[in-house]
Amino acid sequence: MYGLVNKAVEQLVKVNFGDDKWQEIAKKAGVDQTFIMMKPYPDQVTFDLVAAASEVLDTPSKDILEAFGEHWIQFTVDEGYGKTMSLYGNSVLEFLQNMDSLHAQIRLSFPELRPPKISCEQNPNGQLVVCYQSERAGLAPMLVGLVRGLGKRFSTPVELEYLVSAEADSTSEKFLVTFSQRQVA
Amino acid sequence: MSANFHSNELSEKILSQAFPFHLVIDQSGEILSCGQSLARKLKFGEADAIHIFDHFTVQHPSGIHEVSQLVKVKNKLFLLSSKFHDDLVLRGQLVVSENDTHFVFLVSPWITNVHLLDKLGFTLNDFPVHSPMSDFLILVQAQRVSLNDSMRLSDELTILNKESEDRVVRRTQALEQKAQELQESKTVLEREMKERERVEVELRHAQKLESVGQLAAGIAHEINTPMQYIGSSLEFLKESFIDLKELNVMITSYLSQDSLKQDYKSIKLLNLVNEVDLDYLCARGPKALTRSLDGIARVTEIVGAMNEFTHPDKKEMKQADINRALGTVLTVASNEYKYVATIETDFHELPLIECHLGDLNQVFLNLIVNAAHAISENNVENGVIKISTHICEDRVVVSIADNGTGIPKHIQHRIFDPFFTTKEVGRGTGQGLSISHHIIAEKHSGRLSFESVTGEGTTFSVALPITQISKQDILIKPDDGRDIAA
């Protein structure tokens, strides 16, 4: 994955737990270089970072990935992708429906991007059903965090539920997204 | 392709959707229609009659000021700049209708940097979906991320550089310090080795002294026995002289009888008595014997003192008489002081105290010898060593005062240090006072102190507890009476 992702992991750790903890995690993961955001790195680097963070912070990988997903929304805005994001929708539903286009456009500057496929539909109860399909195994919890982050971004907090309760290393997943409360504009 | 499609099928609505910034003018230059995003920006109303050149300047191609000139530049790249909105430049191409009646500017804002978009008040929604504007933004963003990346990397590099420079400096300093420490420990080591050598010499000396001591003890014993019988023999002889004197008187008075004056044998005997000088013999003999007996007594005393002095100490303390011990030491050490000082003693009656007498002897000897040395160094005629004893509370105090050189102030705090000496090589090992201090303070829970005035003399005081508090006394037994040690 691109250095942008690893850098976001680094920032998440540093902001919440301090530089020392990051050094410890990086060392454990065998990372001794500084990440270049626009350069692709082997996926294993990211997985190792998550595993090391889980160990050092004594937190399950699942929780780390969720936190990371949620952090990603703010991180990309901070890194200057806010305008691009605003192009792709003004609600969680609209945004998730446009996710594939967003990643497709992102590919313009990340030529080796291998983004997941994401689709989204609203059921009669007003809930969303999100389908996620990836080339990588085990990143579903990240999507949980991402969708939560989107909920926050659009001021419509959400709760997620796994519909296909798959194994930890599955590459596809279905979620049911429920809006916690209707935000009155 | 379908042959049924005509240009007039491209409705104004579609045109406005596809080119939300376009402008259509007629031959007079009046703006007939305008894309929705541009209309919103320029606040053009439906009914307004606006001339293109009132509102725009043709920036490119240059030199165009009239509508009639437009025909010549159709399909060229066009730049129209607004007269009312700074930074608003429309960029595109001019399309002219078949009979040159209408001119269509297919243009959109020329965005050369991201901030311009905000500045002009446009959002991405103002652009048609097919516009490459969002791609442009992505690429600009990529450029920015890359630039940030390289700035960050350059910062990190600078910091790393600085850090490694600092590290080199620190390393160098650490190395220098190590080298210095090494040098210091080398000096310490050398000093220790010298001291060790000295201790070894001292030890050999001490061992020699010990064997000499043992030898002396043996010799003392050997000398004692013949001394005893020499003494008793002399005593016997002295007694005999009394008889001899009596006999002499008797013989002399007997022979002086008138009746015997002519007797040949008596005359011969009287001559013999005179020849032998029995009178002289009787007068001088006992005196000679008394002197000899004095000599024997002195020898016996010295031998006894030596015996007492060299007697090896037992592990446990014993009751001992300190006055007597001082007397013994004075006897043994007399050779050290008798040519430089007289001894004045002032001994008070003392109880026996618990001590290692051999050790105390050594201390007293040391202090007396030191006093003698101090006096000889001071070159005084009337050297005096005053030795006194008395009781002070529960302690016996011995003080040994001399009128020698005194101890200079600046070395007073060091005199109990091991190996500290002011004497020339061979005269002292510098161990004496340190050992003495150890014996008094550590072994006997006493106190060795001194007062000294340079040029006037020094007084050493030894204070010794009369009874030693033994370890058993300190042991507190538990309530049930069981012995802890058991």
Ligand code: HEM
């Ligand atoms: C402008 C915002 C975004 C940017 C620049 C961006 C960029 C990226 C990049 C660089 C990767 C790494 C993939 C690779 O290197 O092959 C990635 C992965 C991913 N992105 Fe995005 N992304 C954005 C927004 C989002 C959002 C809002 C979502 C959530 C719905 C999302 C979902 C994911 C997921 C789930 C992955 C993990 C890859 C996988 O599952 O295989 N992204 N994205």
